[in-house]
Amino acid sequence: MTAPGGEDTVRTVGSGWARARERGAAALDYLGITVVGALVVTGLTLLAPGTASSVVAAGQQAVCAVTTKLPGGSCPDLLQSPADLADDVGATGDPYVDRRWTRAEVTSGGLVFLGDSYGSGEGAKDYDPTTDQTGENSWWDDLWGRTPPPKNMCHRSGNAAFHQVSGDWFGGSSSTFASCSGARTRDYWEETQGNDESAQRDALDENTSLVVVSMGGNDMQFADVLMSCAPVGGGSVDDCVGHWMDPQDPDDPTSSRWEQNLLRVFGTEPGGGNLGEVYADIRARTGDNAHVVVVGYPLVFDPDYDGIVFSGEEADWMNERGVELNARLREAAEHHGFTFVDPTEAFAGHGVGSDDPWILTFGFWGDHRARPPESYHPTARGQQAIADLIDEHLRSLP
CATH class of the missing domain: 3.40.50.1110 (SGNH hydrolase)
Structure with a gap:
């Protein structure tokens, strides 16, 4: 479908995936560093459960320096689990x-x-x-x-x-x-x-x-x-x-x-x-x-x-x-x-x-x-x- 006087803006996720794959080669430059950063955060969290939130927060800030260079990359998307996302959103509830x-x-x-x-x-x-x-x-x-x-x-x-x-x-x-x-x-x-x-x-x-x-x-x-x-x-x-x-x-x-x-x-x-x-x-x-x-x-x-x-x-x-x-x-x-x-x-x-x-x-x-x-x-x-x-x-x- 076409917007009045404009270009077609109805899309499906398939086309977005194709464009993402075209950009994939550039993203590989940062992938190794991102994985290592995520693993370090996870390991520290397991070793020090009492300080998990502060460790994860610090780790996220460090990994963000890399992941934000990825097309559409961001720390919450790469590090947070579905359950974490649910907890975050709960604060806005009522x-x-x-x-x-x-x-x-x-x-x-x-x-x-x-x-x-x-x-x-x-x-x-x-x-x-x-x-x-x-x-x-x-x-x-x-x-x-x-x-x-x-x-x-x-x-x-x-x-x-x-x-x-x-x-x-x-x-x-x-x-x-x-x-x-x-x-x-x-x-x-x-x-x-x-x-x-x-x-x-x-x-x-x-x-x-x-x-x-x-x-x-x-x-x-x-x-x-x-x-x-x-x-x-x-x-x-x-x-x-x-x-x-x-x-x-x-x-x-x-x-x-x-x-x-x-x-x-x-x-x-x-x-x-x-x-x-x-x-x-x-x-x-x-x-x-x-x-x-x-x-x-x-x-x-x-x-x-x-x-x-x-x-x-x-x-x-x-x-x-x-x-x-x-x-x-x-x-x-x-x-x-x-x-x-x-x-x-x-x-x-x-x-x-x-x-x-x-x-x-x-x-x-x-x-x-x-x-x-x-x-x-x-x-x-x-x-x-x-x-x-x-x-x-x-x-x-x-």
Whole structure:
């Protein structure tokens, strides 16, 4: 998209990663010194726990002399762990949580979409060609000895909610589409797994004024839950539920696969876990200048579903897990002062098995059917519904 009278400023993190690699050779001059400095700081901290904070502070100042010469380098990014970042941000807590945002503030800077396939538009078709590359050549390209393109299956759709929000509120400019199909919380911190993309957090800075996040479903292995309940191997609903809900340790009721996932993603206290660290870092990276909207997940199945791939009982159980996931996402978002948008009501009557589905089911042909990874994702109409919810929230601001 192009800003009025200007150049195209809608970008994806992939292009930023490519530019970073071009600058990589220069950065290597400083890498050895940086690593040594970081190791010295770590060693001193372990040897003198009572003086850890002062040692680390001094070490950071020393290493900064080197790291600030790196393109975009800074001590906090290179030395602080996600937990450290979360602790730092906690000091600003209440004023941010209680902040009353205005539309003018929220749309004054840049827009960034972060997260997974529900944000990227998996299933909504019309993918950006650079995010629909398997990393393999066709037989024709192999015949001519052509180098295959880098693998990137982020599947950023031209029908994703991002484009409507960007166009309606940011004039199609100052917008970064970093959401990537399959992304987990680790992809916020690191190069996206299996794709030629930088960490999603690199899309954020103090000029960002609105962040939209769809994240957590892959960390909860929700796609695995769906596929393990499919009766491909002659399984039953008892097998499916038991696999995820039965304790792996008879003496520990929290040892089920599902409970362990909840603990890892959300922690033992509100706002904790892997997702809490991401939320805290979003605030740190944006300097508390960004309004953050967390979008939940629509319930996949219509209440009256009783199909071939799953039984009605299995569909009900998976919808219950979706309700639980959204409740935890809401709690985490509100703890960090973010707004939670729940698509459950908007998708009512439009789940798999309904007369007008906005979510694709599994299949090889026919309307509203798709093979993985597109199956069980919103259609273009579903993405429009998500965009409408974000739009409704923004219009509610003073």
